[in-house]
Amino acid sequence: MRGDDIGVAVTINFEEAVFGTKKDVIFTRVAKCADCGGTGAAKGSSAETCSACGGTGQRRVTQRLGGMQFQSTVTCETCHGTGRVIKNPCRSCNGTGLTNTRKTISVSIPAGINDGERIVIRGQGNDGKNGGSAGDLIIQVSVRRHSVFEREGTTLYCDVPVTIAEATLGAEIDVPTLDGVRKYKIPEGTQPGTQFTLRQCGVPYVNSPSRRGDLVFTVNIEIPRGLDEKQKDAMRAFADSCGENNYPKRRRLIDRLKDLRNNK
Ligand SMILES: [Zn+2]
Ligand SMILES: [Zn+2]
Known part of the structure; x- marks a missing residue:
């Protein structure tokens, strides 16, 4: 009779899932008794x-x-x-031919593995009764969340806060990636919520690790707080210098509201 499969849960970090890792997995398996070679009969006797x-x-x-x-x-x-x-049973296994043993194996977790995926290691489950083949070891992989990145398949997502000046004038900004900070030039007039893509900065494909997905980042404009009076005056002067042509979205909304009133 084939032995049972054994399930073991392993939790890894976000980066370990992206780049792959090795983990020592400790588990208890039912193994053929070493003293009787699995026959269940005491030394010098046989079934x-x-x-x-x-x-x-x-x-x-x-x-x-x-x-x-x-x-x-x-x-x-x-x-x-x-x-x-068995007339004369083996003392180590009480004649069952099987004993519980603790085992540690090093498991390679491939780059790009997803939360909830399983790795099956053939023949590392319980040994079977009466010389039956061994079951499998099934490793259930859980991946911890990341404080900066979200992941969907091979694509990574993150938010990048920029200043009003950077979004207005265009700027070279720092974008976090799992391989370190990358520079990226956002254009003049970048609107909040605009997404930009860094190719090949995402998660490797499990079956072809040289290929990687993309990193998509969303520009988020951070409004400055805690301005002193001088800074506020500068902001007011800047606001006064702007006309409706500088704010086409706002102008469109005002025009639409006018149309609604006139059509009454
Ligand atoms: Zn035995
Ligand atoms: Zn019988």
Whole structure:
């Protein structure tokens, strides 16, 4: 009989998921008993063929019911279907042939893995009874969130605050990436909520790690706070210098409101 699969949960950091990592996974598995080699029989003895079933593990029973003869096959109670009996059981495993062992294995987690994905390691689950093949070790991967980046597949997203002056005049700004800070030139008149894309700065594709997704950042204009009187005067003077042509969106809204009133 094949052994059971074993599930182990592993939590990794956001960067580890993006760039890949190695993790030591500690788990307990049912393994073939080392003392008896999995036979369940004490050293110097061996399992014998079950005399009750002749080693088949099954017995035929005949019943008479209502004048008819029924034949059926049942699992042998003496050997529990194994076909063999152990007269002198191994002390380490009480004759089961299996023992619990703690095991540590180093698991490679590929770059680009997603939260909730599983890694299956064949044959590292429980050993089977009566020499059955081993089950699998199934590693359930959870990925922690990042304080700056959101992730969707291979695309990374983040917000970048800029000043009114930078957005108005255009500027070379610092954009955070998982590979360090990148410079990016935003154009004159950049509006809040505008998205820009840095190619190849996203998450590697799991099956071709040399290919990477994009980083999409959203420009967020930070309004200055705590201005002193001199700064406020400068802001007022600047505001007074502006005409409606400097604010086309605002002008369009005012025009639309006028139209609504006139159509009444
Ligand atoms: Zn044993
Ligand atoms: Zn038997």
